[in-house]
Amino acid sequence: xxxxxxxxxxxxxxxxxxxxxxxxxxxxxxxxxxxxxxxxxxxxxxxxxxxxxxxxxxxxxxxxxxxxxxxxxxxxxxxxxxxxxxxxxxxxxxxxxxxxxxxxxxxxxxxxxxxxxxxxxxxxxxxxxxxxxxxxxxxxxxxxxxxxxxxxxxxxxxxxxxxxxxxxxxx
Amino acid sequence: xxxxxxxxxxxxxxxxxxxxxxxxxxxxxxxxxxxxxxxxxxxxxxxxxxxxxxxxxxxxxxxxxxxxxxxxxxxxxxxxxxxxxxxxxxxxxxxxxxxxxxxxxxxxxxxxxxxxxxxxxxxxxxxxxxxxxxxxxxxxxxxxxxxxxxxxxxxxx
Numbered sequence: 120x121x122x123x124x125x126x127x128x129x130x131x132x133x134x135x136x137x138x139x140x141x142x143x144x145x146x147x148x149x150x151x152x153x154x155x156x157x158x159x160x161x162x163x164x165x166x167x168x169x170x171x172x173x174x175x176x177x178x179x180x181x182x183x184x185x186x187x188x189x190x191x192x193x194x195x196x197x198x199x200x201x202x203x204x205x206x207x208x209x210x211x212x213x214x215x216x217x218x219x220x221x222x223x224x225x226x227x228x229x230x231x232x233x234x235x236x237x238x239x240x241x242x243x244x245x246x247x248x249x250x251x252x253x254x255x256x257x258x259x260x261x262x263x264x265x266x267x268x269x270x271x272x273x274x275x276x277x278x279x280x281x282x283x284x285x286x287x288x289x290x
Numbered sequence: 291x292x293x294x295x296x297x298x299x300x301x302x303x304x305x306x307x308x309x310x311x312x313x314x315x316x317x318x319x320x321x322x323x324x325x326x327x328x329x330x331x332x333x334x335x336x337x338x339x340x341x342x343x344x345x346x347x348x349x350x351x352x353x354x355x356x357x358x359x360x361x362x363x364x365x366x367x368x369x370x371x372x373x374x375x376x377x378x379x380x381x382x383x384x385x386x387x388x389x390x391x392x393x394x395x396x397x398x399x400x401x402x403x404x405x406x407x408x409x410x411x412x413x414x415x416x417x418x419x420x421x422x423x424x425x426x427x428x429x430x431x432x433x434x435x436x437x438x439x440x441x442x443x444x445x446x447x
Contacts (some may be wrong), residue, residue, distance in 0.1 A: 201441045202423045238430050238437035239422070241444055 129254045141280045149275035150189075151180040155190035155214070157207060159197025160227045162224035165258040166196050174261040179268045187211075192219035192251075192271065196228040196258075196268075198233070199241040211248045219275070220268055291340060291371050293319035299341070304331060318363075320374035328360075328377055329413070335364060335373075336392050336417040346393035351403030353433050356424045358384045358409050379409065408433040427435035 137183050158166065170176045170183075184190045188211045199207065211220070225231035233240035244250060251274060254267035280287045291299075297311040300321065313319040323331055327347035335343045340384035343364040347375065352359040362375040379386055388411035388419060390396045400411040408429035428435055437446050 201444060201446075204444060205423075205442060236447060238435075239447060242447075246444060 137289065144280055145276045145278060149272040152181075152184045152191045152219075152271070152275070153184045153189055155185075155187050155193045155210065156183055157193055157205060158198060159193050159195070160224075160226060162196035162227070162258040163257075164259070166194070166264065168175060169261045169264045174265070176268070179265075179272065181268070184187050187213040188215060189223070190214055191217070192221060194221045194223060195221040195227045195244045198231065199237050199244050201241060202239075204241045204244075204247055207244065211259065217278075219251045219271060220244075220248055221252045221254060221271060223254045223256075223264070223267070225255065228253050228255065231257060291369065293321075293373055296335075296371075297321055298339065299338075300331060300334070303334060307331070318372070318374045322378075325360075325377045325379045325386050328362075328375075329389060329392075331375070332362070332364075332389045332392055335375075340369075342366050343373070344368060346395050346399075347372075347388070349389070349396050349399035349403065351407040351409050351431075353407060353431060354378065355433065357381065357402075358407060360403065360409060362387050362389070364418045384408070385412055390414050393414050399419050405429070406411050408432065 136203045156163070156166065160255070166176075168174060188192070193207075193211060193214065195207065211218070222228050226240070227244045230237075230240055230242035234242060241247065252267050254263050256263050259267075292312055293311060294318060299310070300308045300323075304323075304327060306330070307324045309322040309324065309419070311319065311321050335341050343366045343368055345365040347360075347363040347365050349363075350361045352361060357378045358381055359376060359378045363372070364375065365372040377386060384407075386409060388396070388400055390411070391413065396415075398420055400414055401416070401418065403409045404411065404414075404417060405419040405421050406429055418424065422430070423441075426441075427438065430437070440446060
Protein backbone atom coordinates (compact mmCIF):
# COMPACT_ATOMS: atom_id res chain seq x y z
CA UNK A 120 0.00 0.00 0.00
CA UNK A 121 1.16 3.46 -0.84
CA UNK A 122 0.36 4.83 2.59
CA UNK A 123 2.94 2.84 4.53
CA UNK A 124 5.68 3.56 2.02
CA UNK A 125 5.38 7.23 2.89
CA UNK A 126 6.63 6.41 6.40
CA UNK A 127 10.03 5.55 4.88
CA UNK A 128 10.55 9.22 4.20
CA UNK A 129 8.59 11.05 6.90
CA UNK A 130 7.96 14.70 6.41
CA UNK A 131 11.01 16.55 7.80
CA UNK A 132 11.87 13.58 10.01
CA UNK A 133 8.86 14.11 12.23
CA UNK A 134 6.96 10.92 11.48
CA UNK A 135 4.25 12.82 9.66
CA UNK A 136 2.41 11.17 6.85
CA UNK A 137 0.72 13.23 4.22
CA UNK A 138 -2.08 11.56 2.38
CA UNK A 139 -5.73 11.60 1.57
CA UNK A 140 -8.30 10.73 4.22
CA UNK A 141 -9.97 8.53 1.64
CA UNK A 142 -6.78 6.54 1.17
CA UNK A 143 -6.40 6.09 4.92
CA UNK A 144 -9.97 4.96 5.36
CA UNK A 145 -9.79 2.57 2.42
CA UNK A 146 -6.49 1.21 3.68
CA UNK A 147 -8.11 0.38 7.00
CA UNK A 148 -11.25 -0.98 5.41
CA UNK A 149 -9.48 -3.28 3.00
CA UNK A 150 -7.18 -4.70 5.67
CA UNK A 151 -9.82 -5.68 8.21
CA UNK A 152 -12.65 -7.44 6.43
CA UNK A 153 -14.92 -9.46 8.64
CA UNK A 154 -16.83 -12.09 6.82
CA UNK A 155 -19.95 -14.14 7.06
CA UNK A 156 -19.20 -17.61 5.80
CA UNK A 157 -22.10 -19.24 4.01
CA UNK A 158 -20.79 -22.79 3.54
CA UNK A 159 -22.98 -25.00 1.37
CA UNK A 160 -20.90 -27.80 -0.11
CA UNK A 161 -17.37 -29.08 -0.76
CA UNK A 162 -16.00 -25.55 -1.34
CA UNK A 163 -16.68 -24.93 2.35
CA UNK A 164 -14.47 -27.91 3.19
CA UNK A 165 -11.70 -26.42 1.06
CA UNK A 166 -12.26 -23.12 2.82
CA UNK A 167 -11.60 -24.86 6.14
CA UNK A 168 -8.14 -25.79 4.82
CA UNK A 169 -7.75 -22.16 3.82
CA UNK A 170 -8.61 -21.09 7.36
CA UNK A 171 -6.21 -23.51 9.02
CA UNK A 172 -2.66 -22.56 9.99
CA UNK A 173 -0.94 -23.70 6.81
CA UNK A 174 -2.65 -21.20 4.52
CA UNK A 175 -3.79 -18.85 7.30
CA UNK A 176 -6.66 -16.83 5.84
CA UNK A 177 -6.58 -14.49 8.86
CA UNK A 178 -3.37 -12.86 7.69
CA UNK A 179 -5.56 -10.88 5.29
CA UNK A 180 -7.21 -9.34 8.33
CA UNK A 181 -10.33 -11.43 8.01
CA UNK A 182 -12.27 -12.61 11.02
CA UNK A 183 -15.21 -15.00 10.73
CA UNK A 184 -18.45 -13.61 12.11
CA UNK A 185 -21.62 -15.50 12.87
CA UNK A 186 -23.88 -12.49 12.40
CA UNK A 187 -24.54 -10.67 9.13
CA UNK A 188 -24.79 -7.39 11.08
CA UNK A 189 -21.06 -7.50 11.85
CA UNK A 190 -19.85 -8.74 8.48
CA UNK A 191 -18.21 -6.73 5.70
CA UNK A 192 -18.49 -9.44 3.09
CA UNK A 193 -20.29 -12.71 2.64
CA UNK A 194 -18.60 -15.76 1.21
CA UNK A 195 -20.91 -18.06 -0.73
CA UNK A 196 -19.10 -21.40 -0.89
CA UNK A 197 -21.01 -24.17 -2.63
CA UNK A 198 -24.14 -25.23 -4.43
CA UNK A 199 -26.94 -22.71 -3.99
CA UNK A 200 -30.24 -24.56 -3.93
CA UNK A 201 -33.52 -22.67 -4.21
CA UNK A 202 -34.25 -23.48 -0.59
CA UNK A 203 -31.00 -21.79 0.45
CA UNK A 204 -31.32 -18.96 -2.10
CA UNK A 205 -34.10 -17.39 -0.05
CA UNK A 206 -31.92 -17.52 3.07
CA UNK A 207 -28.93 -16.02 1.26
CA UNK A 208 -31.06 -13.11 0.09
CA UNK A 209 -32.28 -12.45 3.65
CA UNK A 210 -28.76 -12.63 5.10
CA UNK A 211 -27.37 -10.34 2.41
CA UNK A 212 -30.08 -7.78 3.07
CA UNK A 213 -29.31 -7.90 6.80
CA UNK A 214 -25.67 -6.92 6.26
CA UNK A 215 -24.71 -3.31 6.83
CA UNK A 216 -23.35 -1.16 3.98
CA UNK A 217 -20.75 -1.20 2.57
CA UNK A 218 -21.01 -4.89 1.83
CA UNK A 219 -19.32 -7.22 -0.60
CA UNK A 220 -19.88 -10.72 -1.95
CA UNK A 221 -17.36 -13.39 -2.91
CA UNK A 222 -18.76 -16.28 -4.90
CA UNK A 223 -16.64 -19.41 -4.56
CA UNK A 224 -16.59 -22.37 -6.93
CA UNK A 225 -18.36 -23.39 -10.11
CA UNK A 226 -21.72 -24.09 -8.48
CA UNK A 227 -21.98 -20.70 -6.88
CA UNK A 228 -20.62 -18.95 -9.99
CA UNK A 229 -22.81 -20.55 -12.61
CA UNK A 230 -24.60 -23.62 -11.29
CA UNK A 231 -21.63 -25.93 -11.90
CA UNK A 232 -22.66 -29.47 -12.88
CA UNK A 233 -26.30 -28.33 -12.58
CA UNK A 234 -25.83 -25.46 -15.03
CA UNK A 235 -28.42 -26.74 -17.51
CA UNK A 236 -30.54 -29.38 -15.81
CA UNK A 237 -31.60 -29.86 -12.23
CA UNK A 238 -34.80 -28.54 -10.75
CA UNK A 239 -33.27 -27.53 -7.42
CA UNK A 240 -30.14 -25.46 -8.08
CA UNK A 241 -29.90 -21.74 -8.71
CA UNK A 242 -27.81 -21.14 -11.83
CA UNK A 243 -25.35 -18.79 -10.18
CA UNK A 244 -25.70 -16.76 -7.00
CA UNK A 245 -25.31 -13.55 -9.06
CA UNK A 246 -28.91 -14.00 -10.13
CA UNK A 247 -30.07 -12.93 -6.67
CA UNK A 248 -27.27 -10.83 -5.12
CA UNK A 249 -24.51 -8.70 -6.72
CA UNK A 250 -21.16 -10.51 -6.73
CA UNK A 251 -17.88 -8.59 -6.43
CA UNK A 252 -15.33 -11.38 -6.83
CA UNK A 253 -15.71 -14.77 -8.46
CA UNK A 254 -13.28 -17.51 -7.46
CA UNK A 255 -13.26 -20.28 -10.09
CA UNK A 256 -12.57 -23.93 -9.33
CA UNK A 257 -14.32 -27.09 -8.30
CA UNK A 258 -13.42 -26.64 -5.52
CA UNK A 259 -10.78 -23.85 -5.78
CA UNK A 260 -7.34 -24.44 -4.33
CA UNK A 261 -6.33 -22.28 -1.34
CA UNK A 262 -4.13 -20.24 -3.69
CA UNK A 263 -7.27 -19.27 -5.58
CA UNK A 264 -8.89 -18.14 -2.34
CA UNK A 265 -5.83 -15.99 -1.68
CA UNK A 266 -6.04 -14.42 -5.12
CA UNK A 267 -9.76 -13.78 -4.63
CA UNK A 268 -9.12 -12.08 -1.32
CA UNK A 269 -6.36 -9.94 -2.86
CA UNK A 270 -8.75 -8.91 -5.64
CA UNK A 271 -11.40 -7.92 -3.10
CA UNK A 272 -8.86 -5.87 -1.12
CA UNK A 273 -7.80 -4.16 -4.33
CA UNK A 274 -11.39 -3.33 -5.13
CA UNK A 275 -12.10 -1.92 -1.67
CA UNK A 276 -8.90 0.15 -1.57
CA UNK A 277 -9.78 1.88 -4.84
CA UNK A 278 -13.31 2.82 -3.91
CA UNK A 279 -14.51 6.37 -3.67
CA UNK A 280 -15.89 7.52 -0.33
CA UNK A 281 -16.23 11.30 -0.88
CA UNK A 282 -17.74 12.99 -3.92
CA UNK A 283 -18.87 9.64 -5.17
CA UNK A 284 -21.37 11.01 -7.62
CA UNK A 285 -18.87 13.44 -9.07
CA UNK A 286 -16.26 10.74 -9.62
CA UNK A 287 -18.74 8.38 -11.17
CA UNK A 288 -19.84 11.10 -13.54
CA UNK A 289 -23.42 11.22 -12.33
CA UNK A 290 -25.19 14.63 -12.49
CA UNK B 291 -33.13 -68.13 8.83
CA UNK B 292 -32.74 -68.37 5.08
CA UNK B 293 -34.91 -66.23 2.80
CA UNK B 294 -36.89 -69.35 1.86
CA UNK B 295 -37.67 -70.10 5.52
CA UNK B 296 -38.67 -66.49 6.16
CA UNK B 297 -40.94 -66.56 3.12
CA UNK B 298 -42.58 -69.83 4.18
CA UNK B 299 -43.22 -68.51 7.68
CA UNK B 300 -44.79 -65.30 6.33
CA UNK B 301 -46.82 -67.26 3.78
CA UNK B 302 -48.20 -69.48 6.55
CA UNK B 303 -49.23 -66.45 8.65
CA UNK B 304 -50.48 -64.06 5.95
CA UNK B 305 -51.52 -66.24 3.01
CA UNK B 306 -52.27 -64.34 -0.19
CA UNK B 307 -51.05 -61.02 1.20
CA UNK B 308 -47.52 -62.32 0.65
CA UNK B 309 -47.17 -62.62 -3.11
CA UNK B 310 -43.84 -64.19 -3.98
CA UNK B 311 -40.20 -64.73 -3.14
CA UNK B 312 -37.68 -63.72 -5.77
CA UNK B 313 -34.23 -65.24 -5.22
CA UNK B 314 -31.98 -64.50 -8.18
CA UNK B 315 -28.20 -64.03 -8.10
CA UNK B 316 -28.35 -60.43 -9.38
CA UNK B 317 -30.10 -59.00 -6.32
CA UNK B 318 -30.68 -59.63 -2.65
CA UNK B 319 -33.55 -62.08 -2.24
CA UNK B 320 -36.78 -60.15 -1.82
CA UNK B 321 -40.39 -60.87 -0.86
CA UNK B 322 -43.21 -59.08 -2.63
CA UNK B 323 -46.19 -58.21 -0.43
CA UNK B 324 -49.52 -56.43 -0.76
CA UNK B 325 -49.34 -52.77 0.36
CA UNK B 326 -52.32 -53.07 2.70
CA UNK B 327 -50.50 -55.66 4.84
CA UNK B 328 -47.14 -53.91 5.10
CA UNK B 329 -47.57 -52.85 8.70
CA UNK B 330 -48.76 -56.24 9.97
CA UNK B 331 -46.06 -58.14 8.09
CA UNK B 332 -43.36 -55.79 9.31
CA UNK B 333 -44.72 -56.06 12.84
CA UNK B 334 -44.39 -59.82 12.81
CA UNK B 335 -40.98 -59.58 11.10
CA UNK B 336 -39.81 -57.42 13.96
CA UNK B 337 -41.37 -59.26 16.89
CA UNK B 338 -41.85 -62.95 16.02
CA UNK B 339 -39.44 -65.41 17.58
CA UNK B 340 -36.85 -66.54 15.06
CA UNK B 341 -37.26 -63.47 12.83
CA UNK B 342 -36.58 -60.48 15.08
CA UNK B 343 -35.58 -57.94 12.43
CA UNK B 344 -34.58 -55.17 14.80
CA UNK B 345 -32.93 -52.92 12.24
CA UNK B 346 -34.44 -51.15 9.23
CA UNK B 347 -31.35 -50.53 7.10
CA UNK B 348 -33.11 -48.51 4.44
CA UNK B 349 -36.53 -47.54 3.20
CA UNK B 350 -36.63 -46.27 -0.35
CA UNK B 351 -39.23 -45.23 -2.85
CA UNK B 352 -39.05 -46.04 -6.56
CA UNK B 353 -40.93 -45.00 -9.67
CA UNK B 354 -41.62 -48.14 -11.69
CA UNK B 355 -43.36 -46.38 -14.55
CA UNK B 356 -46.96 -47.53 -14.12
CA UNK B 357 -46.67 -47.92 -10.37
CA UNK B 358 -44.75 -46.62 -7.38
CA UNK B 359 -42.75 -48.98 -5.19
CA UNK B 360 -41.47 -49.01 -1.64
CA UNK B 361 -38.48 -51.17 -0.68
CA UNK B 362 -37.60 -52.13 2.89
CA UNK B 363 -34.12 -53.52 3.68
CA UNK B 364 -34.27 -55.33 6.99
CA UNK B 365 -31.50 -56.79 9.12
CA UNK B 366 -31.50 -58.70 12.36
CA UNK B 367 -28.66 -57.87 14.70
CA UNK B 368 -29.78 -60.79 16.82
CA UNK B 369 -29.80 -63.55 14.18
CA UNK B 370 -27.59 -61.83 11.60
CA UNK B 371 -29.92 -62.50 8.71
CA UNK B 372 -31.48 -60.07 6.31
CA UNK B 373 -34.38 -59.78 3.90
CA UNK B 374 -35.82 -57.26 1.47
CA UNK B 375 -39.55 -56.50 1.37
CA UNK B 376 -41.05 -54.86 -1.70
CA UNK B 377 -44.50 -53.49 -2.29
CA UNK B 378 -46.19 -51.63 -5.13
CA UNK B 379 -48.94 -49.03 -5.13
CA UNK B 380 -50.82 -47.25 -7.89
CA UNK B 381 -49.90 -43.69 -8.85
CA UNK B 382 -53.50 -42.55 -8.38
CA UNK B 383 -53.67 -43.59 -4.73
CA UNK B 384 -50.14 -44.20 -3.43
CA UNK B 385 -50.99 -45.08 0.16
CA UNK B 386 -48.77 -47.37 2.25
CA UNK B 387 -49.06 -47.98 6.00
CA UNK B 388 -46.27 -46.28 7.91
CA UNK B 389 -43.73 -48.44 9.73
CA UNK B 390 -42.40 -45.48 11.65
CA UNK B 391 -43.91 -46.85 14.86
CA UNK B 392 -41.91 -50.07 14.44
CA UNK B 393 -38.53 -48.59 13.50
CA UNK B 394 -37.84 -44.95 14.31
CA UNK B 395 -35.36 -44.82 11.42
CA UNK B 396 -38.32 -44.99 9.05
CA UNK B 397 -39.39 -41.48 10.09
CA UNK B 398 -37.08 -39.48 7.79
CA UNK B 399 -36.97 -42.16 5.09
CA UNK B 400 -40.73 -42.03 4.71
CA UNK B 401 -40.68 -38.26 4.63
CA UNK B 402 -38.07 -38.43 1.87
CA UNK B 403 -40.16 -40.87 -0.16
CA UNK B 404 -43.13 -38.53 0.25
CA UNK B 405 -41.08 -35.48 -0.66
CA UNK B 406 -39.44 -36.82 -3.82
CA UNK B 407 -41.94 -39.42 -5.08
CA UNK B 408 -45.24 -38.52 -3.48
CA UNK B 409 -45.88 -41.80 -1.70
CA UNK B 410 -48.18 -41.23 1.26
CA UNK B 411 -47.55 -43.12 4.50
CA UNK B 412 -50.65 -43.71 6.56
CA UNK B 413 -50.05 -43.19 10.28
CA UNK B 414 -46.84 -41.17 10.08
CA UNK B 415 -46.78 -38.65 12.94
CA UNK B 416 -45.12 -35.82 11.00
CA UNK B 417 -45.94 -36.28 7.34
CA UNK B 418 -44.21 -33.23 5.81
CA UNK B 419 -41.48 -32.59 3.24
CA UNK B 420 -37.91 -33.13 4.39
CA UNK B 421 -35.57 -31.88 1.63
CA UNK B 422 -37.47 -29.47 -0.59
CA UNK B 423 -39.06 -26.22 0.61
CA UNK B 424 -42.48 -26.67 2.21
CA UNK B 425 -44.20 -24.69 -0.55
CA UNK B 426 -42.69 -26.73 -3.40
CA UNK B 427 -45.17 -28.19 -5.85
CA UNK B 428 -44.89 -31.73 -7.20
CA UNK B 429 -42.57 -34.62 -6.50
CA UNK B 430 -39.39 -34.30 -8.59
CA UNK B 431 -38.15 -37.90 -8.75
CA UNK B 432 -41.28 -39.06 -10.56
CA UNK B 433 -40.49 -39.91 -14.16
CA UNK B 434 -43.24 -37.65 -15.48
CA UNK B 435 -42.23 -34.65 -13.37
CA UNK B 436 -42.11 -31.28 -15.11
CA UNK B 437 -39.93 -28.70 -13.37
CA UNK B 438 -41.65 -25.35 -12.82
CA UNK B 439 -40.52 -22.29 -14.79
CA UNK B 440 -39.71 -20.21 -11.74
CA UNK B 441 -39.52 -20.55 -7.97
CA UNK B 442 -40.08 -17.37 -5.90
CA UNK B 443 -39.23 -15.32 -8.98
CA UNK B 444 -35.97 -17.20 -9.65
CA UNK B 445 -35.61 -18.97 -12.99
CA UNK B 446 -35.39 -22.75 -12.51
CA UNK B 447 -33.72 -23.93 -15.71
